[in-house]
Amino acid sequence: MTHRFSARQMLAHLVLILGAVIVLLPFYVMVSTSFKSPAEIAAGTGGLFGAQAPIADASCLNLGGSTETCLTRPVIDNYRQAFAKAPLGRYLLNGVIVTASIFALQTLIAVPAAYALAKLRFWGREAAFGLVLFCLLIPVHAIALPLYVLLAKLGLTNSYAALILPWTVSAFGIFLMRQFFLTVPDELIDAARMDGMGEFAIIWRVLLPVAIPALLAFAIFSVWRIGTTISGRASSSPATAACSPRRSACASSRATSTAISTAR
Amino acid sequence: MSDAPPLPLAAPRAALRPERTQARAGLLMFAPALVLMLALLILPVAVAATLSFTDYTLGRPDLHWIGLGNYAEILTRPSYRKMIGVTVLYVVLVVPASVFLGLGAALLIRALKIGQTFYKTVYFLPVMASLLAMAIVWEFALHPTLGLVNRTLALGCGTALELWPWFARGCAGGFPLWLGDRDHALATLAFIGIWQSFGFNMVLYLAGLTAVPRDLYAAAEIDGVRRATERFRLITWPLLAPTTVFVVTVTTIRAFQVFDTVEALTHGGPAKSTYVMIYAIYEKGIAQNLVGLGAAITVVFLGFVMLISAAQRRFVERKVQDR
Numbered sequence: 369m370t371h372r373f374s375a376r377q378m379l380a381h382l383v384l385i386l387g388a389v390i391v392l393l394p395f396y397v398m399v400s401t402s403f404k405s406p407a408e409i410a411a412g413t414g415g416l417f418g419a420q421a422p423i424a425d426a427s428c429l430n431l432g433g434s435t436e437t438c439l440t441r442p443v444i445d446n447y448r449q450a451f452a453k454a455p456l457g458r459y460l461l462n463g464v465i466v467t468a469s470i471f472a473l474q475t476l477i478a479v480p481a482a483y484a485l486a487k488l489r490f491w492g493r494e495a496a497f498g499l500v501l502f503c504l505l506i507p508v509h510a511i512a513l514p515l516y517v518l519l520a521k522l523g524l525t526n527s528y529a530a531l532i533l534p535w536t537v538s539a540f541g542i543f544l545m546r547q548f549f550l551t552v553p554d555e556l557i558d559a560a561r562m563d564g565m566g567e568f569a570i571i572w573r574v575l576l577p578v579a580i581p582a583l584l585a586f587a588i589f590s591v592w593r594i595g596t597t598i599s600g601r602a603s604s605s606p607a608t609a610a611c612s613p614r615r616s617a618c619a620s621s622r623a624t625s626t627a628i629s630t631a632r
Numbered sequence: 633m634s635d636a637p638p639l640p641l642a643a644p645r646a647a648l649r650p651e652r653t654q655a656r657a658g659l660l661m662f663a664p665a666l667v668l669m670l671a672l673l674i675l676p677v678a679v680a681a682t683l684s685f686t687d688y689t690l691g692r693p694d695l696h697w698i699g700l701g702n703y704a705e706i707l708t709r710p711s712y713r714k715m716i717g718v719t720v721l722y723v724v725l726v727v728p729a730s731v732f733l734g735l736g737a738a739l740l741i742r743a744l745k746i747g748q749t750f751y752k753t754v755y756f757l758p759v760m761a762s763l764l765a766m767a768i769v770w771e772f773a774l775h776p777t778l779g780l781v782n783r784t785l786a787l788g789c790g791t792a793l794e795l796w797p798w799f800a801r802g803c804a805g806g807f808p809l810w811l812g813d814r815d816h817a818l819a820t821l822a823f824i825g826i827w828q829s830f831g832f833n834m835v836l837y838l839a840g841l842t843a844v845p846r847d848l849y850a851a852a853e854i855d856g857v858r859r860a861t862e863r864f865r866l867i868t869w870p871l872l873a874p875t876t877v878f879v880v881t882v883t884t885i886r887a888f889q890v891f892d893t894v895e896a897l898t899h900g901g902p903a904k905s906t907y908v909m910i911y912a913i914y915e916k917g918i919a920q921n922l923v924g925l926g927a928a929i930t931v932v933f934l935g936f937v938m939l940i941s942a943a944q945r946r947f948v949e950r951k952v953q954d955r
Contacts, residue, residue: 380740381747387737388754391827395757397780398769411778477668480661489651490658496666501945503673504882505937507889509914510930511676513690513923514683518676537668540882544836547878551843551871561650567657581839588759589832 402450405442418442466531471590474538475583482545483571487557497546503539541586548582549575677934684927691921702928711904712912712929716936718818719908723887725822726829730883731876733826734833739864741834742841752838755831763828767896770824774810782807811897814905821893821906829886833879840875844868877945884944888937909933 396416401409404418420441428438440448484490485497515534516525524530552575560574576583684702688695706712741751758766773780788794789803802808810820848867857863869876891910894900900907900915909929917926 377743377745380743384737384740384744384747384751387733388751391754391758391831393780394766394769394773394827395761397773398766401769401772477664481665484658484661488654488658488661490655490662493658496662499666499669499674501881501941502938503669504885505888505934505941506673506677507891507910507913507930507933509891509910509918510680510926510933511673513917514676514679515672517679534672537665537672539669539673542665543882544878547874548839548843550874551840567654567661581842585835585839588756588835
């Protein structure tokens with residue numbers, strides 16, 4: 369047993385802190401950009417918080433206000449614009465509905481399939497696993513167009529179903545859960561069979577409680593992936609569209625866009 | 633309900649041989665996934681494969697069969713051949729680093745007495761963040777003159793760091809343009825890819841490590857295995873085999889599918905140095921509406937990735953089972 373402050377523990381902390389600094393670097397840039405005025409961003413000055421020198425609010429000036437009455441702090445201006453330009457509340461609600469439905473369906477479909485692939489012997493099992501691996505290779509961007517046409521033919525565009533249906537099956541989830549079920553000892557399952565449990569009961573009552581860590585990893589991945597591909601694209605595009613990342617002149621909307629990301 | 637035919641599973645268990653019960657349950661459990669995979673993934677791929685032999689573009693009613701025309705274009709134009717090399721290089725840069733950093737972080741964090749949650753949270757932040765938004769932030773941090781990275785590097789000028797030739801050259805002639813430099817752009821994207829993905833591998837390895845029974849270590853201790861590296865080689869690594877197979881496969885596939893950072897940061901440039909395959913599919917098939925050509929690149933991509941994964945799976949599975 370090593371002591372809490374032993375040399376080995378300190379060394380581990382040192383390495384991990386160094387890693388943490390590198391990992392957190394862009395988050396620092398993001399947060400500090402969301403605080404600063406356009407001038408400070410363009411000049412790359414101001415440290416973390418910026419000087420917070422008062423600036424005139426552009427939308428207030430457009431409404432005919434004078435420069436004195438329109439003065440505001442950069443941080444307030446950035447976040448007010450972020451919430452005004454992107455309906456963050458609705459994005460979040462939509463995101464929660466869609467994401468929760470998708471994850472529930474994915475689990476319901478992936479967990480039995482993974483169990484079958486890992487622990488049951490049936491005809492065509494190797495081919496079935498091969499199919500899962502092949503599906504894992506298929507990039508979303510490559511099938512987006514045919515899939516869209518398919519959904520349009522079914523009359524499902526512009527609905528929650530169109531957002532949910534294409535994601536109901538997760539080859540990733542099947543693969544992940546299968547690998548995890550492989551590590552569960554066969555004796556546990558045989559014992560449950562001896563007790564007269566059916567295969568479905570074994571999944572939900574014996575394996576799922578053991579599989580919580582893997583299921584959590586799956587949940588995180590699934591939620592993150594859905595978030596970045598559906599709602600992420602929708603919610604970050606207004607900010608990115610307002611300011612093409614190629615042009616560095618539009619620093620102000622850049623501050624807004626980092627404010628949006630920070631708020632998310 | 634009573635007049636409905638009995639479900640296969642409801643049949644008296646004793647009447648069926650156990651293998652038959654298993655086989656039926658297996659098929660039944662896999663069936664929903666199978667149907668959905670065929671409808672939502674395989675069918676669109678089949679459509680794309682069909683379109684790859686045509687000159688179809690969206691909005692035009694007729695399409696012409698042009699045989700292997702699209703494929704001939706991919707194989708003859710140097711920019712498309714370069715695209716495969718660029719994609720492979722990206723994968724080779726990202727996968728080993730991402731897997732070993734994930735494993736290393738998981739092992740280090742598991743050994744800690746305090747602060748486990750803190751490091752887990754920090755390392756997992758990039759995974760949770762929207763890559764599209766973070767790409768913009770990275771571009772900002774990597775700006776040649778105003779970015780945090782080059783300004784921090786410039787602080788080192790005039791110190792002992794100048795003994796390092798690369799650093800001295802940077803101080804004299806300016807540090808690299810990173811994303812704007814054809815020699816650095818792909819490596820920079822790979823760095824962002826590693827930054828973004830290793831936290832997820834860490835979580836997978838942490839989940840895998842919880843499945844390693846603690847008494848095995850005690851048993852090894854009794855058998856005279858004292859060194860931590862020996863414990864790792866004899867117990868941890870073999871027991872993590874299924875996790876490693878999964879981590880390597882998934883990281884490789886995701887590296888092959890790199891798109892968001894390319895689209896947001898470099899658009900395949902400078903000088904096609906970051907022109908990866910998925911970006912090419914997107915550029916031809918969606919942005920330029922050359923659906924047939926995009927579909928052909930998709931087919932080449934799938935065939936290529938399939939070959940690599942099959943080879944890799946064979947290699948990794950043998951490697952981890954040998955131990």
